[in-house]
Amino acid sequence: MHRSIRDIPGFLAGHATLAEAGTGCTAIVCPKGATGAVDVRGGAPATRETDLLRPEETVNVLHCVMLSGGSAYGLAAASGAAEELERRGVGLDVGVGIVPIVSSACLFDLACGSATVRPGMEEGAQSVANAFEEKDKPLARGNVGAGCGCTVGKLEGPERSMKSGLGEDVESAGELLVGALSAVNAVGNICDPETGKPLSGLLSEDGTHIVNEEDALIAASTSLVMPLARTNTTISCIVTNARLTKAEATKVAQMAADGYAHAIRPTHTTNDGDTIFVMASGSLEAPVDLVGTLAVRAIERAIADAAREARPAFGLKAASSFDSEI
Template identity: 45%
Template sequence: MQHLPTPEDPGSITRVAGIEVGHFTDTRRPTGCSVVLARAGAVAGVDVRGAAPGTRETDLLHPSNLVEQVHGIVLAGGSAWGLEAATGAVRWLEERGVGFDVAVGRLPIVPAAVLFDLLVGDMRVRPDAAAGYAACEAASMAPVAEGNVGAGAGAAVGKIFGIQNAMKGGIGSASVTVNGVTVGALIACNALGDVVHPDTGAVLAGSRTDDGQAMRDTRRALLRGEAPRPLLAGTNTTIGVVATDAVLTKAQAHRLAVAAHDGLARSINPVHTMSDGDTLFALGTGLAQRNPGMMLLATMAAEAVALATVRAVQAASALTTAEGLHLPCARDFARP
């Protein structure tokens, strides 16, 4: 069985056996959280590349540390406050008897990462434990909803020349299947830089010119000597999960997370900056009962991540907040 993503069928991380995804989107302002569940457990790894991350329980994923499997990953808006959403996911899983056996009960292991969306709407509204619980309630193996939902609800991209010149980010998913093994990705894109087409380099969404009518092309603008606007550190981040049904060791899961960042490098420019907290988790459910080799898996992971990042902005819708911030979307600038 083979599947290479196309615009008509990009695939979804839920095509990976053993993976469910759910979103909670807060209607009071654009923010929310997304959960990736592996109820039977999945070997996990993580790689943090950005210099301003917001994370929970990432140290336990180091290959030398004890816990072998996790039961879910939470991606959330709300900056550091959004980490509370993982508490709700832990409670939901515990109620269903899912977790690491600690003799007196089961402890669900749910790492998390957050993005900064506090400039979009009322920052006092942010994901909490109830939001994480609700996202779990909504989880299924259906194709993942994309765009202005879950952790992507308040995401914006291209903020390096000011939020007023930015565009709407979002959340996207894609998957690749080769010889019966699937790798999928779920990416919430709130990048400082532009999102570009991984094959052509064309800017799809990002910083606009000061009149708001055209793409600035951040890479070329910086190389021309245009100075970025003053930035508040940590106000940008692309976070996500790459999952596979291949059998992985914990060390291999770590390497898969490392390789997955190549997909961000192909679809975001600039990426991994001092003002981003770019973090990717990797999960291996093992349900394909084999490993086709890390060379192939790494290639598939980078491909799925690059395309999921593109999907995040292509599926996003334009947004205007009550405070007057307008974020157009990629479709507003798409050529016929």
């Protein structure tokens, strides 16, 4: 049975999807505030409010992580999220008002649907509203929210790429819960983390099967010219009921990045803006290494889930196009 991050007490999640334009955004909310952290491994990130998550900074609470399409334009969705949270009384009390702490990362989906339609303040506010209002419903996955315009396997350009999306997974050890939500827009292939079998990625020239992209990259050698450089990113959020300091949450984010390497090949390239946030609600004590280990597993399985849940769109095949093989 699939478990959702909506099942982890203290956390909410919601989407706003612009389906025809192939873009959207996804809000992960902790109304009471969480300990936050971030790890940025990719070479081309588009982010907001990541500096305050560093362990040495004095802001110790994070209310929302916004994952958005729209490239750098999509950062506006975080402002809409902040305004909606303020309306709902969620934020840091600064004496003269409430300031919600919203961190964000965006992915490039402008080449998938419409290049002129991007998630903005309205969509950011809507995703937060949906997080509150749909908390008792299953969270949609695949071509929704930040995953709406995601594609993978782009070494040879968009013509041989495949549709990806947004996925999630929850792992547990006793009462400890660690969940991951990932919008997968990688230049590389998505592989089953347990078998290594490709789920989605670079199509063969005849479109009948998925090519090993690492082998293709090595074969291209110095002649490789990446089409649409710096237009790929996998952005994720880890949520847990563990009690962590900012330094410990940062270590969990760093460990979780190994999940990218298990499920995306190649990963962390100069053309990816890979980013992982952590939100820890602090409900119970747990060893940091255990939280990090579960986070790795949750991330890699969420990435695979994003590939499996994606559906063909915008003329692109998806993993579901090869159901008999996955």
